[in-house]
Amino acid sequence: MAIELKIRVNEKSWSVDAAPETPLLYVLINDLSLKGPRFGCGLAQCGSCSVLVNGVETRSCITPVSAVAGKSVTTLEGLPEWYAAQKKLAKSPALHPVQQAMIDEQALQCGYCFNGMIVKASELLSKNAKPTDAQIRSAMNGHLCRCGTYPRIIAAVKRASQAMTGGVQ
């Protein structure tokens, strides 16, 4: 049965009317009208639905909405604010450095998988500011891209790492 659930997404509280077992993804898309997380497989195989739950990359397509009650969900849209809070910046940037780096590398083709790519890379850099090539590949390995943009994503993660650690802005 549908019940009223309170969830916290991108630092805002929402009250949603959904069955508790409803995957978080459907709530984010249909009730909150978010465009970042998106359906790819519904099986936690591809990563296109990824969000951060308390800073940890999570597949929203298999996560019941009830499981995030009391936790903080961050979607692609909320990454700049999430980054500002982490870095204690007075003002949040227009884009997270990973988002900016994806543009700078012209990494996207269709872009459908980039929600997950950006979310996962942001999580990685929050834990490991200067990942090696092997660490990037390993961290990102659960995220698929059909257009074949992996090389540019790796380059973009390195670029973002540099920007975040005071290198090239």
Added chain:
Amino acid sequence: MKSRRDFLKSGGALVVGFSLRGVISAQDHSGAVAGPPDAKQIDTWLAIHSDNTATVYIGFAELGQGNSTALLQVAAEELDLDMSQIKTVRLDTNITPNQGGTYSSASIQRGGPQVRTAAAEARAALLKMAAPKLNAPVEQLNVNKGIVAVNGSPNSRVSYGELIGDKQFHLAFAGTVPVKSPAEYKLVGKSVPRKDMPAKVAGEYVYMQHMRVEGMLHGRVVRPRGQGAYGDGAKILTLDESSIRDIPGARVLRKGDFLGVVAPKEWDAVRAAQKLKATWDIKPTLPGNQALYQRMRSGEAEDRVVTNRGDVAAALASAAHTVSLNSTCPYQMHACFGPNCALADVKPDSALLMCSTQDVYGTRGGVARVLGLPLNKVRVQYQDGAGTYGHSCYDDVAQAAALLSQLAGAPVRLQFMRWDEHGWDNYGPAHVGEVKAGADASGKIVAYEYQGWHHNWANVETSEQLGLSKQAAEWATGAAQMVSQNCGGMYDIANFRLVNHKIPGLLYLKGAWLRSPLDLSFSFTSEQAIDQLAYELGMDPYEFRQHNIKDPRWLGVLDAAAKAARWTPRKAASDLSKASVVTGRGIGIGTHLASYGGAVAEIEVNKDTGRVVAKHLYGAIDAGQVVNPGNVEAQIGGQLVQAASRMFKEEVKFNTTNVTSLDWASYPILRFDESPEVTAVVVQRLNERSSGAGEEVMAACAAAIGNAFFDATGVRMHEYPMTPARVLAALKYA
């Protein structure tokens, strides 16, 4: 022309007409004028707005390849606008011109000249309007960023917006105004950044999957998991509608053997589709992976000699060196990363349809047919989805959404589940190839023959087949005649023969064009045979090819790829190592239709585990005049990675009743851990006609990978994907 004028006034707001929440008015299709708009009118192609910006109406879909940016560059170049002043709209059968489908990498090749000429004519018309206002003859006017000024009197000026802002040109598109020469280009040939990326990284971009209309229901199709033989459509045996009675608002919808569910909430539709109890009559008529190639090679086929020059048999008999090479190449799938999605609002006498089709006009025909509506009562709007790479399920999902909406009496948004998309795709057909080739003692190829077996593209979508009992049918053209240039056509060979064997496809999987259709199969086979000839002659494979090519453009891409990879002459497999992990390099050339592709692959083979990984792939494309080299470099990189995925990972698995590759575990694709480095080279030829660049280096890459494997191991792979099991078997029995 009411809707058209309203549209012009709003500067695009009607088509893009969703609010911030992605909701459009369901009324947009009522009273609209059915397209396509008249291609002989300049107003069909572009509009100038009061704020001195322009909208260009382009009949090609943005699929992530960047064509919307590149075609705007072409238009901005001729109009002397900068890129910030120009935009386009998404395709719509009532708004955008019919330039044919977005396939065969044709956007720039076919669309470029039309957009360029229309823009040049509009500019000429605007100058004619400006002349009396500025009291100067047209010859003395110049344009910069849409401001027309008199030469030498920069203050005597008027903007495009002031001249015509939001009014129509009412001008016939004559196609006679001269266009700029490449020497005058300011924008064409520059790597202008893609316009769609900022919104895509920010989570603001509206994909098809985001579209919603008021009062709509969520739909899902219910089908057997994985398709059976194309000609033996599944039939419903039993259906228990009460099995979803507990799901709020869920309804079962059925027309013939077409079955679906709708519900107000999306999760309820997903649950209902999974829970609905239905049994199916499925015939065990597929060959399964085990018997596939044997059935293809031994069954009936329609044989057609595509090319026959000289006397191949005689030349082979007298050649100093001959090779014979066979290969078997699997079905592969589009595996659209975001399952196809469509939104249909079907009324008793009209329909509005949104989906990610590569051909809005083609899709309109199919939707009209399943709905029983006349063409001019169906409006199709294109909305970007995930990349399709050819004829993925977009027509099927559109027809299914249309049927569900018609049955429900309400707008329906239908998204395929992963198993629908994987299991009911139109797969790139399997192929069996056999090559014979011979060279004289000097290293000149004197004879070549390619024989290829495959079936054709499907012409009837699953939804129409199930819902209207329409008999499966294949195209009359298409793959029926595909054996082509990639089969040795780039070499200068006196005795040359190509034979196409078209297999009747109804007892196989449903087929369609998949990015660089059949080319990977052709080149994997043909270019390994060419390589083997070089080996027999003791020649370096790059030098052997140079020796046998006359066409400077084929030589150009071959040289460009070799140079990028710092190729040094060495006979293939002349440096074999006893180590467990060995490396190899290979070279190959190929294309899809009109362009030229060359590639070098550097790979690593683990002889103990059978794992093969591409370490670095180099690709060069000559596509004539390249409007946006940055876009083409990105396309080359994507093609190299996707080709590696297809050579190492991808094969549609099926048994005698159905496809069993239903998700990313049962149809693996390349991941980050095995992603190669890529080097892309654009061979720019500004004075040549533009040709395609979205798929023209994949064949060369497939060939280079095959040849690299031989260089590393001294063993030829005769089948792909080169999975560890196949590699171990090949090494063991070599």
